[in-house]
Amino acid sequence: MPDESLEELAMECWLYGYPLVTAAVTKTAMTAVPARDDARRKAPVNQFCYMRATPDASFTEVVSPNADTLYSSAWLDLSEQPLVLTLPDFGDRFWMVPILDAWSNVCAVVGQRTHGSSGGPFLIAGPSWPGKTPPGMTLLSSPTAVNWIIARYATSGPEDFPAVNRLQDGTRLTPLSEWTGDPADHTPPTDVPVPAGADTTTAPVDQVHALDGRAYVTLLAEMMTDNPPAPADAPLLDRLAPLGIAPGARPDDLRPEAVAALDAAARNGPGTLRTLLARAEAANSGGWTVHRGLGDYGTDYAKRALITRFGYGANLDADALYPHATTDSEGRPLDGAHTYVLHFDAGRTPPVDGFWSLTMMNERQLFADNPLDRYAIGDRSGMRTGTDGSLDILVQHENPGPDRESNWLPAPAGSFNVFLRLYRPREAALTGDWTPPALRRTG
Numbered sequence: 001m002p003d004e005s006l007e008e009l010a011m012e013c014w015l016y017g018y019p020l021v022t023a024a025v026t027k028t029a030m031t032a033v034p035a036r037d038d039a040r041r042k043a044p045v046n047q048f049c050y051m052r053a054t055p056d057a058s059f060t061e062v063v064s065p066n067a068d069t070l071y072s073s074a075w076l077d078l079s080e081q082p083l084v085l086t087l088p089d090f091g092d093r094f095w096m097v098p099i100l101d102a103w104s105n106v107c108a109v110v111g112q113r114t115h116g117s118s119g120g121p122f123l124i125a126g127p128s129w130p131g132k133t134p135p136g137m138t139l140l141s142s143p144t145a146v147n148w149i150i151a152r153y154a155t156s157g158p159e160d161f162p163a164v165n166r167l168q169d170g171t172r173l174t175p176l177s178e179w180t181g182d183p184a185d186h187t188p189p190t191d192v193p194v195p196a197g198a199d200t201t202t203a204p205v206d207q208v209h210a211l212d213g214r215a216y217v218t219l220l221a222e223m224m225t226d227n228p229p230a231p232a233d234a235p236l237l238d239r240l241a242p243l244g245i246a247p248g249a250r251p252d253d254l255r256p257e258a259v260a261a262l263d264a265a266a267r268n269g270p271g272t273l274r275t276l277l278a279r280a281e282a283a284n285s286g287g288w289t290v291h292r293g294l295g296d297y298g299t300d301y302a303k304r305a306l307i308t309r310f311g312y313g314a315n316l317d318a319d320a321l322y323p324h325a326t327t328d329s330e331g332r333p334l335d336g337a338h339t340y341v342l343h344f345d346a347g348r349t350p351p352v353d354g355f356w357s358l359t360m361m362n363e364r365q366l367f368a369d370n371p372l373d374r375y376a377i378g379d380r381s382g383m384r385t386g387t388d389g390s391l392d393i394l395v396q397h398e399n400p401g402p403d404r405e406s407n408w409l410p411a412p413a414g415s416f417n418v419f420l421r422l423y424r425p426r427e428a429a430l431t432g433d434w435t436p437p438a439l440r441r442t443g
Contacts, residue, residue, distance in 0.1 A: 006242070010213070010261035013240050014269045016233075017220035018305035019104035021211070022312065023146055024223050025204045027075045030061055032198035035190040041073070042200065044192040046083060046175065048074045048149075050168040053161055057369035060203040064311045064365050066421060067376040068357045069094075069152035070164045072171045078126030079145040079226050084137070084179050085122040088170030092117070094154035094354045094423060097171070098295070098315055099124065102144040102227035104308050106295035106316050110140075112354070113319060113424055123176065127228065134179075145226035150313050154355060154423070156380050205309065209270045213262025214251060221249040232299050273309045276302055281326050287438040288323040288420070310365055321429055323420040329438035336397035336413040339443040342436075346389030351434050354423030355379050358393055363415045370410035371399070377409045378421075395439060 027045070036043040036050075041061060043049035051071040059065055076083060076099075087097070087110070096111025110119050123137040126145045133139040151171055153164045199207060211219070224247035229237060237245060243258055244251035254262075281289045294314040297304035307314050311322060327333055328340060342358065350356040357378030362368040367375040377383065377393060384406050385391050394400050394408045395418065409418075420436050428434040 006257060006261045007264055009239060010243060010258075010265035011268065011272060012236070012301070013220075013243050013245055013262070014216065014265040015272070015305040016236060016240070016301045017216065017245075018208070018269070018273075019308040020102055020223045020227060021216060021219050022204065022208050022308050023102045023104070023148065023227075024219055025207045026061065026312070027146060027148070028195065028198050029200050029202075029204050029207070030073065031075050032194050032200050034192050034194055036188065040200075043074065044189070045075055045077045046173060047188045048072045048151075048168075048171060048173060050165065050171075052165055052168070053158070054155065054375075055367060056373060056375070057367045060366060062312055063205055063309065064359075064361060064419065065367065066152075066357070066359055066419075067367070068154065068355070068359075068378065068421060068423070070155050070161065070168065072149070072151040072153075072168050074149045074173055076124065076147040076149065076173075077145055078124065078142060078147065079128060082123050082125035082129055082131070082176045084174045084176055085120060085124055085140070085149075086170075086172050086174070087118050087120050087122075088167050089118045090153070090167060093164075093167070095152065095167070096315070096319055097149060097151040098319070099140060099142060100148045100150070100295075100313065101142050102146040102223065103230070103297075104295075104304060104312065104314075105297060107142045107144075107147070108140040109316060109319060111319065126226075128226075134176075143228070143230070146223070148313070211266060213264070213266045214254070214259060216266050217243065217245060217251050217262055221245060221247065221251065224248070236299070236301070270309075273306055276306045277310060277326075280306070281324070284325075284327070286435060287325045287327050287329055287331070288436050289325070290321060290323045290432070290435075292317055292321075294322070317425070317430060319424065321422040321425045323422075323436050324417065325420070325436075325439055326417040327439075328441045330441070332441065334395075334411075334416050334418070334439065336411040336416060338441050339394070339396035339398075340411075340439045341442050342393040342395060342439050344391040344437060346385075348434075348437075349379065349391060350420065350422045350436065351426040351428045352422050352424055353426060356420065356422050357381075358395075358409055359419045359421060360395075360409055360411060361417050361419065362412050365417075368410065368412040368416060370412075372405075372408075372410060374408075374410055376421075377407070381406075383407045396443075
């Protein structure tokens with residue numbers, strides 16, 4: 001096999017394994033604590049961490065976070081037994097509890113769209129469980145042992161946090177062996193052993209990008225044991241055989257040229273993801289790129305890796321759409337050196353059955369620090385409309401003044417990008433009959 005082909009194969013391997021390696025690193029970063037620690041947004045495996053307030057600019061664990069909902073996050077290991085998920089009654093509040101498998105596909109979701117005000121109890125089982133679902137439970141099957149739950153509850157701001165916190169407390173996980181019919185009897189263990197050498201401070205994306213080729217494929221092969229590839233992956237895995245990529249493989253005996261190709265892929269992989277993003281953004285409409293088909297990627301491994309890098313934890317289209325803009329109406333990169341306006345004509349704001357927001361991201365896909373601690377603005381923000389019913393959102397670095405501050409989304413001084421998040425989008429948004437207006441540079 002020519003060296004160039006081996007290098008191309010190594011890059012395919014890097015992209016293919018990116019979500020599984022990211023899951024491994026993120027799981028360790030968020031679970032390496034002896035007991036639940038809401039303040040640090042961490043909890044041991046199979047326990048919820050309740051994020052009692054929306055994230056701020058110090059949050060680095062997950063790229064492209066949102067400021068619309070409070071999270072309850074749990075990393076699951078279903079290799080030994082299933083878990084029972086119980087939920088409170090959410091009334092008319094928007095809520096959803098998606099479950100991502102280790103390859104970043106949404107393997108199950110319960111929420112307002114599918115269950116109304118509540119549901120359950122649910123039995124979450126992995127691929128190795130041979131048992132039967134107990135009476136009265138709904139089975140949620142996952143193809144992998146490692147899973148990530150990212151429960152979301154709509155919130156209107158700090159004054160609403162206590163009410164949402166009570167709903168978080170009612171969102172619980174219980175091992176099946178300890179299920180007694182009363183989940184309140186289960187007390188999560190404390191003093192859980194913490195893996196030696198776990199890095200809980202470096203952002204997971206930076207940890208993944210720091211791995212050399214051998215370390216990357218070693219972790220990938222290790223994770224594939226309990227998180228098997230999908231049957232549709234077989235043709236690619238046959239092609240990756242020269243790189244020693246298989247569940248449980250020990251790539252210690254790789255040829256030097258294979259190691260060199262994997263090292264090159266590890267070095268070039270982050271740049272490849274940026275190129276993929278730029279290519280997708282170049283095909284946008286009016287400055288916006290709408291990545292459709294999220295949460296269910298099939299064999300589109302490049303797209304799966306791209307979303308893992310820039311929107312890890314993305315939901316199914318029916319639950320949320322994320323139009324993304326990196327350029328203005330004339331195709332120029334967004335930058336805090338300029339001012340912009342996002343203008344909606346009367347009756348043309350995003351069509352949703354839930355709610356919508358515009359979220360600011362810096363060049364690292366994290367929240368941009370600003371004097372107002374305002375990271376998103378939307379239909380629940382109390383913005384002022386024009387006399388004709390139109391709406392202008394001001395996107396800029398400098399405060400536009402007290403009379404216009406209610407409509408201001410602060411931007412960093414340098415490069416930035418924005419997500420327009422639509423929760424429970426209506427048909428017009430799902431089909432593309434409605435598209436967002438372009439950001440127009442005003443200064």
